[in-house]
Amino acid sequence: MGITLAAWIIVLPSAPPDWSRDLAPLFSVQCTPCHSAGSCAPFALENGPEVRRRAQQVLALVEKRQMPPWSPEPSGEPLIGLRRWTEQEVDLLRRWVEAGAPITDDPTPREAAGPPHRAEANSAPTDRAHAWPLGIPDVVQRTHEPYTVPAEGTDLVRTFVIRLNQSEPLMLRAIDLRCSSTQVIHQALFTVDPSGTARQFDDAEPGAGYALASDMGIAVGGALGSWSCGRTTPELPPGYAWFIPAGSDLSVEVHLHPIGRPEPIEIEVALYRASGSELLPVTALAMGSITIDIPPGESAYTIRDEVVIPAAARLLAVVPTANALCREVKMEMIRSDGAAHARPLLAIKQWIPAWHQAYRFVEPIQIERGTRVALTMKYDNSSANPRNPFDPPRRIQLGHGADSEQASVVLLLLPQDPAAKSAIEAEHRAGFIRRIRERDVWYRSQPGIRPEAIAPPPSSR
Numbered sequence: 001m002g003i004t005l006a007a008w009i010i011v012l013p014s015a016p017p018d019w020s021r022d023l024a025p026l027f028s029v030q031c032t033p034c035h036s037a038g039s040c041a042p043f044a045l046e047n048g049p050e051v052r053r054r055a056q057q058v059l060a061l062v063e064k065r066q067m068p069p070w071s072p073e074p075s076g077e078p079l080i081g082l083r084r085w086t087e088q089e090v091d092l093l094r095r096w097v098e099a100g101a102p103i104t105d106d107p108t109p110r111e112a113a114g115p116p117h118r119a120e121a122n123s124a125p126t127d128r129a130h131a132w133p134l135g136i137p138d139v140v141q142r143t144h145e146p147y148t149v150p151a152e153g154t155d156l157v158r159t160f161v162i163r164l165n166q167s168e169p170l171m172l173r174a175i176d177l178r179c180s181s182t183q184v185i186h187q188a189l190f191t192v193d194p195s196g197t198a199r200q201f202d203d204a205e206p207g208a209g210y211a212l213a214s215d216m217g218i219a220v221g222g223a224l225g226s227w228s229c230g231r232t233t234p235e236l237p238p239g240y241a242w243f244i245p246a247g248s249d250l251s252v253e254v255h256l257h258p259i260g261r262p263e264p265i266e267i268e269v270a271l272y273r274a275s276g277s278e279l280l281p282v283t284a285l286a287m288g289s290i291t292i293d294i295p296p297g298e299s300a301y302t303i304r305d306e307v308v309i310p311a312a313a314r315l316l317a318v319v320p321t322a323n324a325l326c327r328e329v330k331m332e333m334i335r336s337d338g339a340a341h342a343r344p345l346l347a348i349k350q351w352i353p354a355w356h357q358a359y360r361f362v363e364p365i366q367i368e369r370g371t372r373v374a375l376t377m378k379y380d381n382s383s384a385n386p387r388n389p390f391d392p393p394r395r396i397q398l399g400h401g402a403d404s405e406q407a408s409v410v411l412l413l414l415p416q417d418p419a420a421k422s423a424i425e426a427e428h429r430a431g432f433i434r435r436i437r438e439r440d441v442w443y444r445s446q447p448g449i450r451p452e453a454i455a456p457p458p459s460s461r
């Protein structure tokens with residue numbers, strides 16, 4: 001049987017793949033969510049002629065796996081929004097391009113694949129790109145003043161503060177975002193800020209927002225999930241909510257991409273209330289390091305951290321954060337009964353800062369109390385790293401700009417019950433204090449530091 005099948009494949013006359021039958025469905029799923037009018041990519045790839053016009057470039061990027069942008073390796077747990085071509089699919093594209101990109105007839109990819117990827121319930125067809133895919137929101141809030149993305153330069157990170165001014169806590173099943181200019185924005189991470197700090201940063205800089213990422217403090221970056229272009233924002237499972245205390249602001253860390261002309265933008269955020277009376281909040285647990293300090297030339301700088309999950313929960317998503325020098329992110333789960341092998345959660349071998357997001361698992365992963373989650377992050381500060389912002393390389397430390405690094409992963413957990421929620425929150429605070437102490441010890445070890453210049457660690461709240 002095996003032999004006959006193999007022989008049959010070899011004998012099969014190699015008819016070139018056909019656009020509508022073989023390729024349109026692939027492009028429809030993997031490319032047009034971003035490469036269509038009103039989405040983030042600079043040109044459309046919605047039909048055969050549009051793809052044929054760029055056939056060589058398209059093939060080159062797909063072969064190098066630069067497009068579609070998707071960093072996680074297939075070895076981890078299945079993720080929502082996965083975009084990855086199989087070897088066979090890449091081969092199909094290669095043969096089509098080599099055969100001169102033939103198009104017999106030409107339905108657009110969307111027609112070929114059935115219904116469009118966006119729900120369009122609340123929009124006229126002409127307004128598709130601007131519809132809210134999850135339907136009419138309960139609350140819409142926008143940035144209170146404009147910000148202009150510069151014409152030139154590298155991708156940049158900016159945090160916008162959405163002043164919710166709510167006197168009641170909000171329990172949400174989804175947070176969505178849209179930007180008045182679609183092409184400048186790739187990703188956004190949502191963080192709740194009950195402290196008013198983000199607002200102060202915002203007021204201190206002209207224009208909306210400020211030029212920093214969200215921090216690994218008590219309010220952790222990405223702790224309310226993320227938005228990413230070309231993908232419909234997933235809702236939370238029933239019984240859970242993103243919890244925003246009364247009076248809090250919503251920080252939105254956005255990854256912006258200059259497009260050759262100054263581009264003024266306004267950001268709108270849509271909030272969808274969760275239903276049900278006994279809702280549990282998605283609870284964050286942070287991992288990583290705040291003593292990251294990479295010598296110039298070091299090509300395999302490694303951060304390791306581990307947390308013990310203190311109570312039964314399901315792991316909804318992980319949110320890694322790092323900048324340009326990061327090369328790899330690896331996460332594993334080790335059961336408390338010491339089961340011999342670790343289960344891979346997330347593996348990224350080519351970290352691309354512009355595309356980082358909350359990675360949400362297709363099925364939230366059941367985690368028993370006492371399970372360990374291990375994190376490894378690798379950084380390359382040599383001149384062999386094409387993304388190194390400095391040549392010759394410089395010493396790089398913790399910070400938020402392109403000239404600094406970060407090493408953090410937030411675990412977003414669905415606690416089993418209120419006691420589990422409290423245990424996870426306590427573990428998160430303990431980890432925060434531990435990292436501040438480590439930073440304190442590290443700081444004191446630096447030459448030329450006066451001990452009295454160091455602020456005491458904040459007390460546990």
Ligand code: HEC
Pocket residue numbers: 027030031032033034035040041042045054057058061062067068069083229230257
């Ligand atoms: C998640 C959104 C997204 C998806 C999905 C996506 N692209 Fe892109 N693509 C972009 C963006 C944004 C750019 C502009 C360059 C940048 O910002 O990195 C781009 C640029 C490109 C370019 C031009 C690159 C250059 O150097 O000028 C090509 C070619 C391309 N994409 C092909 C594809 C193909 C083929 C697919 C599907 C297999 C695809 N893209 C899927 C967002 C996407």
